Amino acid sequence: MVRTYSSSKIKIKIKDFELLEVSSGKRKFLRDYFSNKATVIMFICNHCPYVKHINTELIHLANDFLSKGISFLAINSNDAKKYSEDSPENMKKVHYQLGYPFPYFFDETQEVAKYYCAKCTPEFFIFSGKGNLCYHGQLDDSRPGNNIPVTGFDVRNILQNILKGKKIYPIVKLSYGCNIKWKP
Structure with a gap:
């Protein structure tokens, strides 16, 4: 496990891709899951201890906001080989x-992670x-x-402000976790 920080280089527009959605086993377009209120794109994976540490809160967070019209998409871009x-x-x-209440996509070509400049898991884009x-x-x-409780504070705060109609300028608060496992 290599501690890696998220990039401060960011894309400011959401982009559609067609990826394998693992629960259905079918290729689907991300845009079919975009919300007209807000969309949370999470780069996660199965083996990362940083992701395992927050999995329960990811589920709570999604359950709290899905009913309010906010969508969540999880993407794994690691080299599965x-x-x-x-x-x-x-x-x-x-x-x-x-029991993930959100779709979990596999980014086999890693083009999605490259587009969003994702560097680590977990890493969030709203x-x-x-x-x-x-x-x-x-x-x-x-x-x-680090003995700090998992609350989802930063993501929750942004989502609550979006629901309140507050104007939000892009906020960057670097994440760190495991590096994305890039293909050679």
Whole structure:
């Protein structure tokens, strides 16, 4: 595990891609999951201890905001040949074991991670209903072993402000976790 920080270089517009959605086993367009209120795109994977540390809160967070019209999409961009735990088959198992209430996509070509300049897991991007970036960074300040409770504070705060209709300029609060496992 290599501690890696998210990039301060960011894309300010949401973009559609067609990826394998692991629970259905079908290729689907991300745009079919975009919300006219806000869309949260999360780069996660199965094996990362930083992601495992926040999984329960990811589920709570999504359940709290899905009913308010905010969508959540999880994307795994890791090289599954080198990291078999992150294969689509294992992603599907994790999706069902944990009860993810959001689609979990496999970015086999890694083009999505490259477009968004994602560097680590977990890493969050929140886009307004118009597709403009509102937030890029961490879930909250909690990390394995730092004794800070997992609350989802940073992401929750942005989503609550979006629902209140507040104008949000792109906020970057660097995340860190495991590096995305790039293909050679």
